[in-house]
Amino acid sequence: xxxxxxxxxxxxxxxxxxxxxxxxxxxxxxxxxxxxxxxxxxxxxxxxxxxxxxxxxxxxxxxxxxxxxxxxxxxxxxxxxxxxxxxxxxxxxxxxxxxxxxxxxxxxxxxxxxxxxxxxxxxxxxxxxxxxxxxxxxxxxxxxxxxxxxxxxxxxxxxxxxxxxxxxxxxxxxxxxxxxxxxxxxxxxxxxxxxxxx
Ligand SMILES: Cc1cc2nc3c(=O)[nH]c(=O)nc-3n(C[C@H](O)[C@H](O)[C@H](O)COP(=O)(O)O)c2cc1C
Numbered sequence: 001x002x003x004x005x006x007x008x009x010x011x012x013x014x015x016x017x018x019x020x021x022x023x024x025x026x027x028x029x030x031x032x033x034x035x036x037x038x039x040x041x042x043x044x045x046x047x048x049x050x051x052x053x054x055x056x057x058x059x060x061x062x063x064x065x066x067x068x069x070x071x072x073x074x075x076x077x078x079x080x081x082x083x084x085x086x087x088x089x090x091x092x093x094x095x096x097x098x099x100x101x102x103x104x105x106x107x108x109x110x111x112x113x114x115x116x117x118x119x120x121x122x123x124x125x126x127x128x129x130x131x132x133x134x135x136x137x138x139x140x141x142x143x144x145x146x147x148x149x150x151x152x153x154x155x156x157x158x159x160x161x162x163x164x165x166x167x168x169x170x171x172x173x174x175x176x177x178x179x180x181x182x183x184x185x186x187x188x189x190x191x192x193x194x195x196x197x198x
Pocket of ligand 1: 087
């Protein structure tokens, strides 16, 4: 198993996957990591639907594509670097739906106020991404399909009380991914008060 910092410092969004299956034992390991995340009042409001069914994956892929082509792409065109725009475009056009597993992550509103529910679910999603990386799997946090959240909820049969929060593709990366591009700590951290350099 790789060192924790090797995993964290290499963590990247994977949007292109080999078709090879990911067995349940690995998926469960990823989900186990997710369920060890913190949550407000330890209510653990996360819900995971592991989608392997090709029709449902295609339907989720269709939401991705519609959200992207229906406005998200034009919104992003001037905001993303050409490389990132191209990666998100390929992901939305079928790369993400090409993952053998799509985990639709929800939040149970009976276990947390709707306004802060996501804050109790995203730490679990981050644990999934890190666990996937530690196992050599590719994964990504995606929210584009939430543009059609009601349809997403229907595809996976969420009851009214469960709100879709993210879709995480899981699979073997189609190709090695380069290092993440991140700003140095010194550009983000302050000592004692904002503006005082680290
Ligand atoms: C809240 C959130 C929503 C995101 N939604 C999407 C998405 O819908 N589709 C997608 O391809 N990537 C999505 N991403 C992934 C980001 O684009 C990615 O984390 C970021 O560009 C950094 O890229 P890297 O992981 O390749 O370094 C999302 C990330 C976050 C944190």
